[in-house]
Amino acid sequence: MIIACLHAADSNIAVLSQSLAQLAWPQVTLRHDVVAELLAEAELAGGLTPAIIDATRERISQLCQLADAVIITCTTLGTAAEGGRFTKPVIRLDAALADEALRHSQHLLVLCTAPTTLASTQAMFQQRLRQAQRLQVVCVPDAWTQFKAGEIAACHRTIADFALTALAQDPTIDGLVLAQSSMSGAAALIEGVKVLTGPEASLRSAMALVHHP
Template identity: 40%
Template structure:
């Protein structure tokens, strides 16, 4: 089984490789392709534009030519997965789409934490649509200043800020806390044992891709 992953940050490769190992996938099961320029373009434009969406879909379709499934690992570019899936012969998995479906299952208050402003709009639409089936209450929040830390390479400070935001969400009564971006995945290590583990996308996305390949 070969799963191609489209990332917008080089650092997410190790996160996905760790998730694949935990799932028992062979070391060579994942193929990683990084297009940081697509996220930079969306940030400059203030969000996902039709042109950026089309270019992202084109990259996904290219990756699909030599893979059993493709995973789009960027919440800002997420809608492009649906566009690519329309003409792809293999499954195209939107990582945050899988995350949204998992997050709303228990209903109640769901706090979705984001670190990039450009992901707020698509993430809000995605989670609110998913919540229609369970009645979950969705609250999407931007962690102020976190993305500046990430861009500056201050990973420890970045993760610490995320962890504090997660603690605050739980204290405010969240049943489920969600990390909208793969770059946030290591933050639970900074939470105390009194807090539930927030949901994150990499493992869930790979599981969905594996299931889709078997079913196709």
């Protein structure tokens, strides 16, 4: 079984590969495609344009010809998959993460780093929210600048510090989501709450859709 991953950053290749190794699925092979230029265009434009959506869908369609399922790991570009017609299952990492997170938490804190992902992440979780559940979606200051500068360890520390401060201020939070796959390394630095990341959630979703479409 081949799962293709559409990334906007090279660093996410290792993140998804490590998550697959932890799941111990020898029958699954990952194929990676990086489209950093499309995210850069979205940042310059302040969001997705019709041209970026078309280009993203074209790359997804190409990957569908090479794999059994496609995971879009970029939360900004993931929006482009909505409304597209594809020949194989296409999984938005943030959607798989939202589904899993909201099954287990009553008060969820969702953290982002890239400003372009904030609105789509908020909408994604809000659509799935049940009446009794509470949701906060926040962009961590400075983390995206550090990530783009290649200061990955500092970025993860910034995310963890922000999360720990928020948890200390509001002990009713019972679930923490790191919404972007590039944030996953911060999970090991956060204690006192269940931390969910997208790579494993999206891989589990892809496996389920391939076997039970």
